[in-house]
Amino acid sequence: MAKTVEANVPRKARSQMGEVWHQFRRNKGAMVGSAIVLIIVFVALFADVFLDYDTQVVGQNVAERLQWPSARHWFGTDELGRDIFFRVLYGTRFSCSVGLVAVTIGLVIGVTLGAIAGFYGGTLEEVIMRSTDILGAVPNMLMAIVIVSVLGQSIWNLMLAVGITSVPQFVRITRAAVLTVRNQEYVEASKAIGLSNRRIIFKHILPNCLSPIIVQATLRVASAIISASSLSFLGLGVPAPSPEWGALLSGGRKYIRDYSYMTLFPGLAIMITVLALNMMGDGLRDSLDPKLKK
Numbered sequence: 001m002a003k004t005v006e007a008n009v010p011r012k013a014r015s016q017m018g019e020v021w022h023q024f025r026r027n028k029g030a031m032v033g034s035a036i037v038l039i040i041v042f043v044a045l046f047a048d049v050f051l052d053y054d055t056q057v058v059g060q061n062v063a064e065r066l067q068w069p070s071a072r073h074w075f076g077t078d079e080l081g082r083d084i085f086f087r088v089l090y091g092t093r094f095s096c097s098v099g100l101v102a103v104t105i106g107l108v109i110g111v112t113l114g115a116i117a118g119f120y121g122g123t124l125e126e127v128i129m130r131s132t133d134i135l136g137a138v139p140n141m142l143m144a145i146v147i148v149s150v151l152g153q154s155i156w157n158l159m160l161a162v163g164i165t166s167v168p169q170f171v172r173i174t175r176a177a178v179l180t181v182r183n184q185e186y187v188e189a190s191k192a193i194g195l196s197n198r199r200i201i202f203k204h205i206l207p208n209c210l211s212p213i214i215v216q217a218t219l220r221v222a223s224a225i226i227s228a229s230s231l232s233f234l235g236l237g238v239p240a241p242s243p244e245w246g247a248l249l250s251g252g253r254k255y256i257r258d259y260s261y262m263t264l265f266p267g268l269a270i271m272i273t274v275l276a277l278n279m280m281g282d283g284l285r286d287s288l289d290p291k292l293k294k
Contacts, residue, residue, distance in 0.1 A: 020287045020288060021287075023286065023287040024283050024284065024286075024287040027282075027283040027286060027287070029279045029282070029283065030279055030280055030282065030283020030284070030286075030287075031283070032276075032279060033275070033276040033277065033278070033279025033280040033283065034276075034279075034280045034283070036272065036273075036276035037273075037276050037277060037280055040092055040096060040273055040276070041096065043089060043092045043093075044092045044093045044096040044097070045093075047089065047090045047092065047093045050089070051086055051089065051090055053090065056083065056086045057082070057086055057087055057090045057243055058082065058241045058243070059082065060080040060081055060082060061077075061080075061081035061082070062080060062081050063081060064077050064081040065077060065078070065079055065080060065081040066078070066079060066255070066259055067081075068259070068261060069261055073085065075088060075261065075265045076259070076261045076262065076265075078251065078252070078262055079251075079254075079255065084248070084261070084262065084265055084266075085265070087243035087248060088243070088245070088248065088265050088266055088269050090243050091242075091243040091244050091245045091247075091248060091266070091269070092269070092273075094155070094238055094242055094243065094244040094245075095225050095228065095229065095244055095245045095246075095269075095270070095273070096225070096273075097155075097159075098155065098158055098159050098162065098224065098225070098228040098237075098238070098244070099162075099221045099222070099224040099225040099228065100221060101159040101163070102158075102159045102160075102161075102162035102163040102166065102224040102227075102228065103163065103166055103217055103220045103221050103224050104163070105159065105160060105163025105164070105166070106163045106164070106165070106166025106167045106169070106170055106220065107166070107170055107213070107217055107220075109163075109164075109167050109170070110166065110167040110168070110169065110170020110171045110173075110174060111170055111174045111206070111213060113128050113132070113167070113171050113174075114128075114170060114171040114172065114173065114174025114175040114177075114178065115174055115175075115178050115201050115202075115205065115206055115209075116128065116201070117129055117171070117175045117178075118174065118175040118176070118177070118178025118179045118182060119178055119182055119197065119200075119201050119205065120197075125175075128171065129171070129175070132167070132168045132171045132172065133168075135164075135167065135168050136168035136169075140165040140227060141227065141230060141231075143161070143164065143165050144161040144162055144164075144165050144227060144231055145161075145231065145234070145236060147160065147161035147164060148161045148231060148236045148237075149236065153235075153236060153237070153239055154239065155237075155238050155239075155242070158228055158231060158232075158236075158237050158238060159228075161231070162224045162227045162228050162231075163224075165227065166220050166223075166224065169216060169220065170213070170216065170217075170220075173212050173213060173216050174206075174209065174213060176212075177209035177212055177213070178201075178205055178206075178209055180209075181205055181208050181209060182205060186204060187200060187204060187205060190204050211288035212288075214284060214288065215281055215284050215285040215288060218277060218280060218281035218284055219277070219278065219281040221277055222273070222274040222277035222278050222281070225245075225270065225273060225274060225277075226270065226274060228244070228246060229244070229245050229246030229249065229270055230246060231246065232244045232245070232246030232247040232249075232250060233246040233247070233249050233250045234250070235250065245266045245269050245270050246266075246270075248262075248263075248266035249263050249266045249267060249270075252266070
């Protein structure tokens with residue numbers, strides 16, 4: 001009887017963040033992806049603590065060149081005798097940094113332009129959206145190649161190139177989200193009491209549009225890592241001897257027939273990272289979208 005009474009007692013209402021966390025925690029794939037992402041971030045942050053860059057990452061040991069994976073060299077060695085396991089591990093810092101910074105660039109520019117276009121409308125909206133359409137009409141990889149070719153090969157130019165290609169997606173998503181809330185009563189009330197448009201946009205409108213933006217940012221980090229790795233594979237990304245994953249793939253392609261492990265492990269690192277980010281992004285989308293909650 002006591003159990004029956006307890007079962008009928010309403011569960012304590014959760015806060016908004018508590019409800020999001022509850023829904024996210026129920027998604028096993030999202031939890032697995034998040035755990036992998038946390039491990040990758042930890043490795044990227046503390047790579048210098050575990051490894052000595054000059055000796056273990058870029059230091060050469062020709063006497064041990066092209067050795068297959070073993071207990072001494074878990075991922076084998078490359079043509080210069082460098083341990084691939086250490087290089088892949090340290091490369092986490094380069095690939096993740098490029099992905100995060102590039103998406104931050106696209107996020108700041110895209111959200112700002114999208115919010116302005118959605119809030120003001122009219123001619124300003126037309127100018128911003130048509131410019132976005134022109135930028136989005138150019139294939140992302142082609143645009144990134146052009147930017148890196150013009151500015152020169154460096155990790156900062158790589159971040160900028162990949163970030164600019166992310167702008168159109170953020171502009172469109174932010175504009176659509178702003179259009180759904182700009183006529184709400186709290187926005188009209190803010191205008192009535194004389195708040196500036198800038199304060200209304202950034203303090204009252206954007207905080208209520210964060211859900212789709214957060215999901216898009218998470219998924220774009222995965223795409224940015226792939227784009228950065230592709231550019232490095234083509235020789236337009238992080239310059240040698242930095243152990244960025246795409247550069248490791250490019251260095252191993254000459255030996256792929258006889259020493260396939262040189263491309264196998266960097267490729268797996270990219271695949272696992274992108275898969276984990278996509279799983280986490282899908283979980284966030286399901287948790288933040290009330291239409292998808294069960």
